[in-house]
Amino acid sequence: MSRAEPLYRLQLIDIDLDQALKQLRGVEDALASNPAVVHAQVELEAAQQAYHKIASDLRALELEAHGMDDKIKENEERLYKGNIHTPKELVDLQREVESLRHHRAEMEESMLTIMLNQDEASQVVQHCRTALDEATRHWLEDSINLRQERQQFHDRISADEERREAICSAIPHSDLEAYTILRSKKPNGVAVSLVRGGACGQCGESPSSVLLQQTRTGTSLTNCTTCGRILYVG
Numbered sequence: 738m739s740r741a742e743p744l745y746r747l748q749l750i751d752i753d754l755d756q757a758l759k760q761l762r763g764v765e766d767a768l769a770s771n772p773a774v775v776h777a778q779v780e781l782e783a784a785q786q787a788y789h790k791i792a793s794d795l796r797a798l799e800l801e802a803h804g805m806d807d808k809i810k811e812n813e814e815r816l817y818k819g820n821i822h823t824p825k826e827l828v829d830l831q832r833e834v835e836s837l838r839h840h841r842a843e844m845e846e847s848m849l850t851i852m853l854n855q856d857e858a859s860q861v862v863q864h865c866r867t868a869l870d871e872a873t874r875h876w877l878e879d880s881i882n883l884r885q886e887r888q889q890f891h892d893r894i895s896a897d898e899e900r901r902e903a904i905c906s907a908i909p910h911s912d913l914e915a916y917t918i919l920r921s922k923k924p925n926g927v928a929v930s931l932v933r934g935g936a937c938g939q940c941g942e943s944p945s946s947v948l949l950q951q952t953r954t955g956t957s958l959t960n961c962t963t964c965g966r967i968l969y970v971g
């Protein structure tokens with residue numbers, strides 16, 4: 738067994754661990770939040786806000802209309818009671834009542850339009866609520882599978898960690914340190930390069946025959962002269 742072999746086997750486990758941890762994070766994210774549900778929630782909130790705005794406008798208009806009704810009633814009573822002293826006062830009051838009635842009629846039109854808008858907004862809210870329920874139901878269904886996947890990743894990670902510990906206990910400390918430093922420096926996390934067809938499997942450089950011989954049988958680790966990775970001949 739060459740010196741690099743246990744490091745190569747360790748690397749296979751570490752690469753698998755990295756993949757499993759990355760996939761586990763994806764599963765955890767998918768369990769924590771669902772884009773379709775978030776989107777449906779945002780849509781529902783916007784629809785509810787639009788509905789409340791219309792309802793509030795309508796209430797304000799209704800209050801104004803009530804005030805106007807009171808004013809019309811008050812003026813009409815004054816007209817019918819006949820305690821008006823001058824013709825000018827009578828004409829002014831009649832004009833005011835007319836103007837109020839005209840304005841009140843316009844207001845009634847506006848309120849009808851707003852009520853129609855309110856009905857439409859209410860339907861939109863209902864539609865968004867149904868969409869949110871649907872998205873949530875799908876997410877919950879998916880979550881059953883996701884939780885199973887999460888358990889499988891946890892099992893795989895535990896098994897990798899156990900195997901890792903067993904291999905590490907048999908590797909010289911200095912080799913492990915060289916491997917760890919190299920692995921952290923390489924963007925793809927590959928510290929040990931498998932030699933294929935006489936060339937470094939990572940950068941393609943062909944090591945000298947002396948270096949290759951040392952790699953096969955030597956008692957110390959050998960490194961690719963180009964990419965610096967630990968060489969391993971399988």
Ligand SMILES: [Zn+2]
Nearest residue numbers: 937940961964
């Ligand atoms: Zn190389």
